[in-house]
Amino acid sequence: MLHFQTDFQNGIVIREYDDRIALNNGRVDISISKDRGQWEKFRIDGYELINYKALPQVPVDFKVEGRWMIEELGCKYIGYAYNQEAKVVSLTVKLGVNRYPYVRALPESLVAGIPADGGNLMAKTGPISDRRQERFIEKDYEYTVNCIYTLEPDTPEVRRRIEVKRSREDNFSGVRVLKFESFLFKLPGVILGQEEHCTIDVPGPIVIGNVLKPRLEYTNAKNIYSSRGTAPDFDTGIAVLANEYEGKNLSVWTETVETCYGTHIIGNGEAVTVAVNEEYANYIFDTCNFSSHDNIIRLGEGKVKEALRNYAKYVKAAAAPMGNIPSWVRDAVIMEVDTHYFGGFKDLKEKLPVLKEAGFNTLYLMPINEGGYRIADHYSIDAELGTVDELKEMVREAHKQGIRILFDLLVVILSSESGLLGEHPEYFIRDESGRIMPHNVWGNASTDYGSDEYKKYIVDFVVHCIREYDIDGFRVDSPVSKSPNWYPHCGKAPWKTTMGSYYILEEANRAMKKIKPDAILLDEVGGPSFFHVCDICHNFSFVYQVLSDENIRNSYSIKDYKNHLSDMQDALPEEALRVFYVRNHDTAWFYRFDGYTPEFFCYEAIHCFIKGIPLMFSGQRHWDGPSDEDYRFYKKLFDIRRENPVLIDGWCDYESIDTGSDYVFSVLRILDDKAVIILVNVNGKEAATSVYMKEDWLRLMQNVSLKDLFGGRNITVHCLNEFEVLIEPYGIRVFEI
Known part of the structure; x- marks a missing residue:
């Protein structure tokens, strides 16, 4: 039953029912339970974003002294408040958490004596009777958790923030000063349309023991747990759920450069939860108030690429890449x-x-x-x-x-x-x-x-x-x-x-x-x-070591690495220039090295010809460095790179070219009206593969001569839309169009 409704001039509406609070801006529709503050409904543009097989879960938590407080101790709905600043409306759902297994009685005589204005509440609240109850019950909990949801008019985006307030009174026993450690945001059972059409991406470093396949199928994600590196220092910091069948994407990130946060993909066999914990270490005194940074949930049009490019705009605005990088770099x-x-x-x-x-x-x-x-x-x-x-x-x-x-x-x-x-x-x-x-x-x-x-x-x-x-x-x-x-x-x-x-x-x-x-x-x-x-x-990546690992190579391919490179390029501003390596001191110390093999040089060639800066390793302590023949191979790679500006300054187009082989890496470099096709067979078997071109101004070209800058194996193709090429084991092709 509807008790209370506030309609704002910008089209945003807040409604209070018997059992829930609802917030709506015409595109985002959230209903929050009055039981424990869990979501009962979360929709954007009509898409139901909750798979109820993962519920009930409270979508926030906080950690004190190594314990997730809501997960361990539970919480109770206290009340709500709302606020409007310009066109932006925020709904605050207040939860109470007790560190101790008791709650004091609430004498009616004291309730009656609370001022009608409710005292120090945030902005406006619901009916006066609710404000009286809210103001006093908050005192019965050691922690009050404000879950703040912010909407702008007609925007498919939700901003979430957590405020944790401690109010410890004398008749609470326990330690007076505690360690506050982190905030936690959850997207419990997140879904975007039919699960068989969904994939999950969390672009970031590739390290043995923590490999998350790009474009991971949702059905596979339901059975894994993956804890990514911290962002925004190590990881890109964004998770994307994409439904390319319907051309939609849902992205999640936290807006901060001051603190760090980790993204976790948690499958329970039936659904997937995306969890983001922001690390915020501080001492909690008897009375204090801590706030997280904003966690963003945004529904967008298009594939993973579009979500990542939108995120790159945020990165450029929040922490733009350093300007005026020296020209020699x-x-x-x-x-x-x-x-x-x-x-x-x-x-x-x-x-x-x-x-x-x-x-x-x-x-x-x-x-x-x-x-x-x-x-x-x-x-x-x-x-x-x-x-x-x-x-x-x-x-x-x-x-x-x-x-x-x-x-x-x-x-x-x-x-x-x-x-x-x-x-x-x-x-x-x-x-x-x-x-x-x-x-x-x-x-x-x-x-x-x-x-x-x-x-x-x-x-x-x-x-x-x-x-x-x-x-x-x-x-x-x-x-x-x-x-x-x-x-x-x-x-x-x-x-x-x-x-x-x-x-x-x-x-x-x-x-x-x-x-x-x-x-x-x-x-x-x-x-x-x-x-x-x-x-x-x-670009922190041990890809050669990953693809050489027998326990991983069957589930992670060179095409997955291509998707990784594409994701990393799209998630960062175009000015962000990365350095790529196959081997360095870390790989030399922690992983086996089988020498400068043809397979090893395939990956060196990939890193030399994609957008970025190649880095090679000298060898360590008097052994395992390049031979004179190896140096000649490097010289060949570097000469081709230096003599062809498209391989230094050209855009790296991973999406417009593909092959019919799981072992052939492909990428297109474009600079003005110049284009170069790079094909690398990372397998020890000959590859007779089809090459598919999607770039409009190239795909219709006919009777095209392709000059191989690397091996001199020039070919002429009838049409660039689709053509065949035969590549020897560990072969490299650098075709100038």
């Missing part, structure tokens, strides 16, 4: 160098002509300090590699030969043996007692990204290296989010440690460019936030 061909492999600075200097001849014009040196990645003193130089003067001479000679030099910038840890632990404990993450904490992955002493003193230390070191060695910038090692600093006397909220590397790198890059404007920062990870403070970022 687009032409860069990078070698990651373990200087020990060459014997030291003097020997590397002697090797420079060979590297230049092969086509490398940028060298990034793995740590040259004492201790390597477990650095004790940033300013030290490893004596095994040579002297400071020998390092300077090597850099000077590299510059004479047109080769740029990057150092490795280590920000994530310092050695447990470092003297800085005693001299500057404020540089490090500490527990409540002040004890310096180890990093949860790399051990040693975890540095505090939120420390102003540590930020100054890193920025000063960056400036020192630019001035002292005249290098051309840094590659930044693992600046991803980390555990909070719970030390009460560190002078800041614990969550500021989590994403603080963002601000360190922003200031370091600014200081570096004041001295040397064409110097760069290359970030190891490629989440959207780091493109804002670094010039270029890695």
Whole structure:
């Protein structure tokens, strides 16, 4: 039965019924239960977005002291409120959560004495009788959770935000100060039309042990649990449910660059829930109020591509990629160098002509300090590699030969043996007692990204290296989010440690460019936030290792990798320039390497010819580096890339070309009226495959000569709309049209 209705001039309506609250803007229609605040209905443009096989679930939660409070303790509907600002309307559904297994009695005499205006409520609320009940019952709960839903007129989008308020009174027993850890948003049992037409995408890094196939069929997603990396530092941060049969997509992300969040795909055998937890570490005192950032749910037109491109517009507005990237960067061909492999600075200097001849014009040196990645003193130089003067001479000679030099910038840890632990404990993450904490992955002493003193230390070191060695910038090692600093006397909220590397790198890059404007920062990870403070970022992916793993290769193919590359390109602004590798120090340490095989070089060729910057690995500690023959192969790749601007500046079109083979990678590069077709057979068997062209201005061309820039196997095809090509085992074709 309808009790109360508010009609706003912009067409948004709020209705209160016996058992639910409803919010509608003509396109979005949400009904929220008065039982525990769970969704009873969630529709956009007539699409029912809830699969009830996953319900009942409260679509929000929060974590305190390692416990999801609503999941463990339950909640109770208290009341609602609403607010209008300009054309935007927000509905706040209030839930009560008790940490303790009792609720105090509510004397009627006290209820009667509550002022009619309800006291300090948010904006306007429902009928006065409800306001009286709401104002007092809120006191009966240790936590009040405000679930805020915001709509704009005639827009297929919902914004959600969580506010958690603690009101602990004297007659509640327990610890006075607790650790608040994170907010949780759920899309329980999300669906978009018929499940057999739906796919799920969460673009992000490819790592063994956490591989999520692009365009994952909904029917398969019902049986998995996948926890993605954090965003916006490591992952792109968006999840997309697409129904390409109906040309619709539903996307979910959180608007933040200050905190990090993780996306989880949770199947229960019958339905799929998308969960997003925003990490927000802070101390909870007797009375306090914390708020999440906005979580966005948006229904869009088109395929996955359209959803990702819409997200890229948000990324560009919120954290635009760094402008004025030095012009030399687009032409860069990078070698990651373990200087020990060459014997030291003097020997590397002697090797420079060979590297230049092969086509490398940028060298990034793995740590040259004492201790390597477990650095004790940033300013030290490893004596095994040579002297400071020998390092300077090597850099000077590299510059004479047109080769740029990057150092490795280590920000994530310092050695447990470092003297800085005693001299500057404020540089490090500490527990409540002040004890310096180890990093949860790399051990040693975890540095505090939120420390102003540590930020100054890193920025000063960056400036020192630019001035002292005249290098051309840094590659930044693992600046991803980390555990909070719970030390009460560190002078800041614990969550500021989590994403603080963002601000360190922003200031370091600014200081570096004041001295040397064409110097760069290359970030190891490629989440959207780091493109804002670094010039270029890695596309963090161990694809060759994944596709070489017998346990994975049957469920993840080269076409899946093509979809990954397409998704990553679409989810980031066009200006975001990525660095691609097949092998680096991580793969050398953690995965088996079978040598520079024809299969390995197929992936090197793919990364050389797609949009981005290729990076190769020198080898490590005197073994497993390229042979002279391998260098000749690299030279062939790099010469083709350098001599054909379309392979550097051209758009990478993954959608307009496909093949009939599961083992042939295909992509189209386009620059003005120039086009190049890249086909790579990653299989050890000959591939006789059809090639299908969808690009309008190319598909109708007839009697076309295709010049193979790589192997000289030129062909003439009757029509580019569809043609046949025979590719030998591990064969590479670079067809100029």
